[in-house]
Amino acid sequence: MRVIESAAMQDVEGRSALIVGTGLAGSLLAVFLARAGWTVRLVERRHDPREKRFAEGRSINLAISARGIKALQRAGLEDRVMKDALRMYCRMIHPVQGASHAHPYSNDPTRGINSVSRSALNLALLDAAASEARVSLLFARRCTHVDSVKGTATFVDEASGNAETFSADLIVGADGAYSAVRDALLKSGRVDFSQTFLTHGYKELVIPPVTSGKYAPHALEPDALHIWPRGASMMIALPNPDGSFTCTLFWPWEDAANTPSFATVRSAADARAVFERDYQDALPLMPTLAEDFERNAAGSMVTVRCSPWTANGRVTLIGDAAHAVVPFYGQGANASFEDCEALTDALAAHANIADALRAYELARKANSNAIADMALANFVEMRDHSAKASFRRKKAYGRFLSRIFGRYLEPEYDLVSFSTVPYTEAQSRGKRTSTFMFASIVLPIMLAGAGLFFYVEREYGKDTATDLVLKVLVLVFGIGAIVDVARRISTASARP
Numbered sequence: 001m002r003v004i005e006s007a008a009m010q011d012v013e014g015r016s017a018l019i020v021g022t023g024l025a026g027s028l029l030a031v032f033l034a035r036a037g038w039t040v041r042l043v044e045r046r047h048d049p050r051e052k053r054f055a056e057g058r059s060i061n062l063a064i065s066a067r068g069i070k071a072l073q074r075a076g077l078e079d080r081v082m083k084d085a086l087r088m089y090c091r092m093i094h095p096v097q098g099a100s101h102a103h104p105y106s107n108d109p110t111r112g113i114n115s116v117s118r119s120a121l122n123l124a125l126l127d128a129a130a131s132e133a134r135v136s137l138l139f140a141r142r143c144t145h146v147d148s149v150k151g152t153a154t155f156v157d158e159a160s161g162n163a164e165t166f167s168a169d170l171i172v173g174a175d176g177a178y179s180a181v182r183d184a185l186l187k188s189g190r191v192d193f194s195q196t197f198l199t200h201g202y203k204e205l206v207i208p209p210v211t212s213g214k215y216a217p218h219a220l221e222p223d224a225l226h227i228w229p230r231g232a233s234m235m236i237a238l239p240n241p242d243g244s245f246t247c248t249l250f251w252p253w254e255d256a257a258n259t260p261s262f263a264t265v266r267s268a269a270d271a272r273a274v275f276e277r278d279y280q281d282a283l284p285l286m287p288t289l290a291e292d293f294e295r296n297a298a299g300s301m302v303t304v305r306c307s308p309w310t311a312n313g314r315v316t317l318i319g320d321a322a323h324a325v326v327p328f329y330g331q332g333a334n335a336s337f338e339d340c341e342a343l344t345d346a347l348a349a350h351a352n353i354a355d356a357l358r359a360y361e362l363a364r365k366a367n368s369n370a371i372a373d374m375a376l377a378n379f380v381e382m383r384d385h386s387a388k389a390s391f392r393r394k395k396a397y398g399r400f401l402s403r404i405f406g407r408y409l410e411p412e413y414d415l416v417s418f419s420t421v422p423y424t425e426a427q428s429r430g431k432r433t434s435t436f437m438f439a440s441i442v443l444p445i446m447l448a449g450a451g452l453f454f455y456v457e458r459e460y461g462k463d464t465a466t467d468l469v470l471k472v473l474v475l476v477f478g479i480g481a482i483v484d485v486a487r488r489i490s491t492a493s494a495r496p
């Protein structure tokens with residue numbers, strides 16, 4: 001085994017970083033650290049994607065919003081990445097039956113989230129890292145071990161099987177949700193860790209471009225994120241610049257009541273039958289459904305929580321390695337980019353690396369917990385609530401209140417996607433808005449009830465007033481129960 005000492009990597013400023021993983025977070029961090037004077041070695045398990053330029057194959061996209069754009073701006077990459085982005089201003093809901101309907105993301109009609117190609121984004125970041133003189137890149141090397149006391153990381157060359165060990169002043173695990181660097185931290189000390197798999201998996205499908213139609217080359221509105229909410233499951237579709245849409249099917253892994261699952265729907269023929277029943281308007285737009293369904297494996301979604309993120313003042317985690325979140329708020333990459341900025345700023349602000357790592361974790365940990373929770377809650381909102389009229393009314397009322405009260409009552413979605421306030425603040429201000437909405441409906445009813453009670457008491461006596469209150473309560477709860485039962489019956493019969 002060869003050990004390559006950090007001294008060989010050091011530059012005048014004498015600081016070297018070893019980043020494991022050239023995904024979205026690792027590549028961006030390399031750019032930031034190199035520009036801050038660090039000598040950076042980036043090591044990746046896969047082959048160099050620039051050799052293929054991702055030209056062929058399917059388009060996989062992801063939504064980038066204010067936080068991601070801010071980090072890209074700082075790296076000077078905003079124009080390159082955003083020139084091909086498609087802005088989605090609303091959720092377009094496709095019910096089982098009937099016409100689709102749009103829900104704007106914000107009161108401000110210019111606000112939208114941006115569908116960008118994941119591979120093009122990764123290439124832009126890798127190109128930027130490679131163009132920095134202080135960055136060296138190594139591919140097809142899998143990290144197998146990290147020694148946080150010595151500050152070394154060991155990699156196995158995927159071709160030869162030989163092991164190489166590199167040392168550096170700072171080792172950063174940017175190696176994704178199933179991080180090898182994190183595994184090494186878990187083995188080496190007192191680290192709290194949990195990974196919670198979602199009961200649902202995901203499978204990517206395609207709506208190809210069309211040559212005619214209102215939105216050609218797109219088959220559907222290209223300025224919307226399309227959702228087919230189906231109670232316990234759903235499908236979404238994000239537009240691509242070539243006219244196609246990447247669809248993602250979110251189904252339970254296991255057999256579940258009233259919904260298809262990956263356990264029960266296995267063949268292309270079964271999938272087609274489900275689409276004929278549940279996704280009728282999408283099916284004619286998906287001529288490659290059978291091939292896509294059989295070829296594309298279903299993937300897992302996991303929430304990772306881990307603490308601390310740092311060890312011995314030399315090793316730390318960023319991005320999904322530190323805090324993988326489920327994708328329903330479209331924030332995993334955005335949050336990872338924020339990590340890169342926070343770590344760079346902490347390293348610039350503290351002379352001692354250990355202090356910087358502590359400051360970085362302090363700045364990010366609570367925020368990553370907050371977005372993990374909001375992302376899980378958003379899954380239920382998208383798949384279950386977004387189809388309901390009551391949800392549309394609630395959203396419209398929220399937008400109405402925010403128009404009147406402005407910043408004070410900004411909805412959580414706006415704060416998460418269209419601002420860069422910390423996620424914890426977005427979460428707490430979002431809760432405040434919900435509480436205010438609830439109170440603004442319930443309080444006037446309670447005041448009117450109290451007024452009526454005192455009026456009846458004064459006019460007819462306390463017994464009559466109490467009797468009236470009891471009757472009203474029985475009536476309200478009785479009607480509520482009847483409405484609830486009717487709603488359940490109609491939902492069950494509408495659901496295939």
Ligand SMILES: Cc1cc2nc3c(=O)[nH]c(=O)nc-3n(C[C@H](O)[C@H](O)[C@H](O)COP(=O)(O)OP(=O)(O)OC[C@H]3O[C@@H](n4cnc5c(N)ncnc54)[C@H](O)[C@@H]3O)c2cc1C
Binds near residue numbers: 021062318335
């Ligand atoms: C279905 C789905 C949809 C999503 N949609 C969105 C969205 O719309 N918006 C959004 O912001 N986020 C989205 N995300 C989340 C986003 O993809 C991640 O948060 C983001 O990719 C995290 O970046 P990362 O660099 O931390 O990890 P990754 O992008 O996973 O990169 C990790 C890198 O490390 C490498 N690696 C792994 N192990 C090793 C090893 N042992 N040695 C060396 N290298 C290694 C990997 O090959 C990879 O290149 C989505 C995720 C999923 C699953």
